[in-house]
Amino acid sequence: MHIRSALLVLLIGLFGSFQTLAEQWWENPPEDNEQFIYGLGQGNTLAEAQQQALADIAGKLSTKISSSLDRITQDTGVAYSDSVRRQIRSEIRDTELSQFQLVNSKVTKPQTIALIQLSRxxxxxxxxxxxxxxxxxxxxxxxxxxxxxxxxxxxxxxxxxxxxxxxxxxxxxxxxxxxxxxxxxxxxxxxxxxxQPMRVAIKGSLPKLNRALLQQFNQIGFVSCSSNCHLTINYHHSIEHDLMFGEYVSSLNLVYEVLEKKSLIATAEKNVQVTSIASHKSADEGSVSAVVSDLERRGLFQVVGLEI
Known part of the structure; x- marks a missing residue:
């Protein structure tokens, strides 16, 4: 009788221990394996807890990005900048990891805990x-x-x-x-x-605008060219002067033409008006500066009328 009672007590104790271990999955979540990556998260609702669990998985993948890129560089010789590394790690965090399954959840007010697994x-x-x-x-x-x-x-x-x-x-x-x-x-x-950059010629007589165009070339990947060019950016300008309320007025009309070989592929027009209290020359300089500012703000392709 005493032996049976002792066995009964032992079995109840073991069952209680197993039950406690089973209930404590949130303290000892499963280890990742070849089939699944596990994520643990908590939030005010089950949905929030699952999102945090997904973030947990994303964080695990993110930590492997740098070592993966180092390995690729070692194998191929292609180096990756810090900005590229940050971008890919950020993409991992933003990825909608839809291939997941809820494994377990526990509500402990006011928090809910969720364990999910992602199928590799x-x-x-x-x-x-x-x-x-x-x-x-x-x-x-x-x-x-x-x-x-x-x-x-x-x-x-x-x-x-x-x-x-x-x-x-x-x-x-x-x-x-x-x-x-x-x-x-x-x-x-x-x-x-x-x-194999695009070789592009500039034809126009405004030095400040020409320098600004060359800067645009550098940003885009064009190179300046004088002969046998892929493209020619040709512009014509005219300036009219006036006096208005005692100020000098400069009205600049600028027409861009883009030619591929000898064929016109784009054209655009720009008009600016600038006033100065000093002189027409000062107003002229201001009008050219306005054209350059427009080029820097909108970019070469939009300014010259190239559809991209």
Whole structure:
């Protein structure tokens, strides 16, 4: 009788211990493995707790980004700046990690605790399909080894954000499951554009505007050219003077023309009026400065009428 009572007490104690351990999953969440990444979070509601758990998973992936980029640099020689590293880590935090499942939850007023698991294979498949899709759009652009005209150059320039998305997804996939990424298409596009820039001539007689145009070239990736150029930016200007309420008035009319070889591909007009109490020369200088400011504010493509 005493033995049975002792066994009964022991079994009850063991059951209580197992129950306590089972209830304390929030203190000892499962370790990540090849199939799942686990996230633990808490909030005022279950939805908030799940969002915090997703943030926990994003943080785990984010910590692997730097080591993944270091490994890619070691294998390929392509170096990544701190800004690129920050950008990809930020994308991980902003990613809608939809391939998750609620494993457990506990309500302890006023907080709710949630444990979720994220399927590595499912998320990897999603990201891999997106990489394949973007690569399918970019590969044909890179297959042409020579940039023949402005439209081809512009297509490559416009493709940079898509190539950046492809690169970032490849790095995130590498951090997720160790799958080494393919060629960095963003790096290849930038390299192609740097090696084969648009050669552009400037024809116009306002030195200050010409200097401002050259600065725009540097920002865009154009190079100044005097012969055999891809594009020519030609501008004509005229200035009219007047006196108004004792002030000197300068009215500047400026017409831009963009030619590819000898074909006109864009045109735009700008009119500015500036007054000065000093002289017409001072007003003229102010009108040119206004044109330059407009160029710096709106950018070359918009100012000269090139649709991008």
């Amino acid at each position: 294979p499912k998320l990897a498949t999603l990201w891999r399909n997106q990489i394949i899709e973007t690569a399918g759009k970019l590969d044909p652009m890179l297959s042409a080894h020579t940039i023949a005209d402005f439209q081809q150059w512009l297509a490559l320039k416009k493709a940079l954000p898509l190539a950046e998305q492809n690169r970032n997804l490849s790095v995130k996939l590498f951090a997720l499951n160790g799958l080494a990424p393919g060629p960095d298409l963003h790096h290849l596009l930038k390299k192609r554009l740097a090696q």
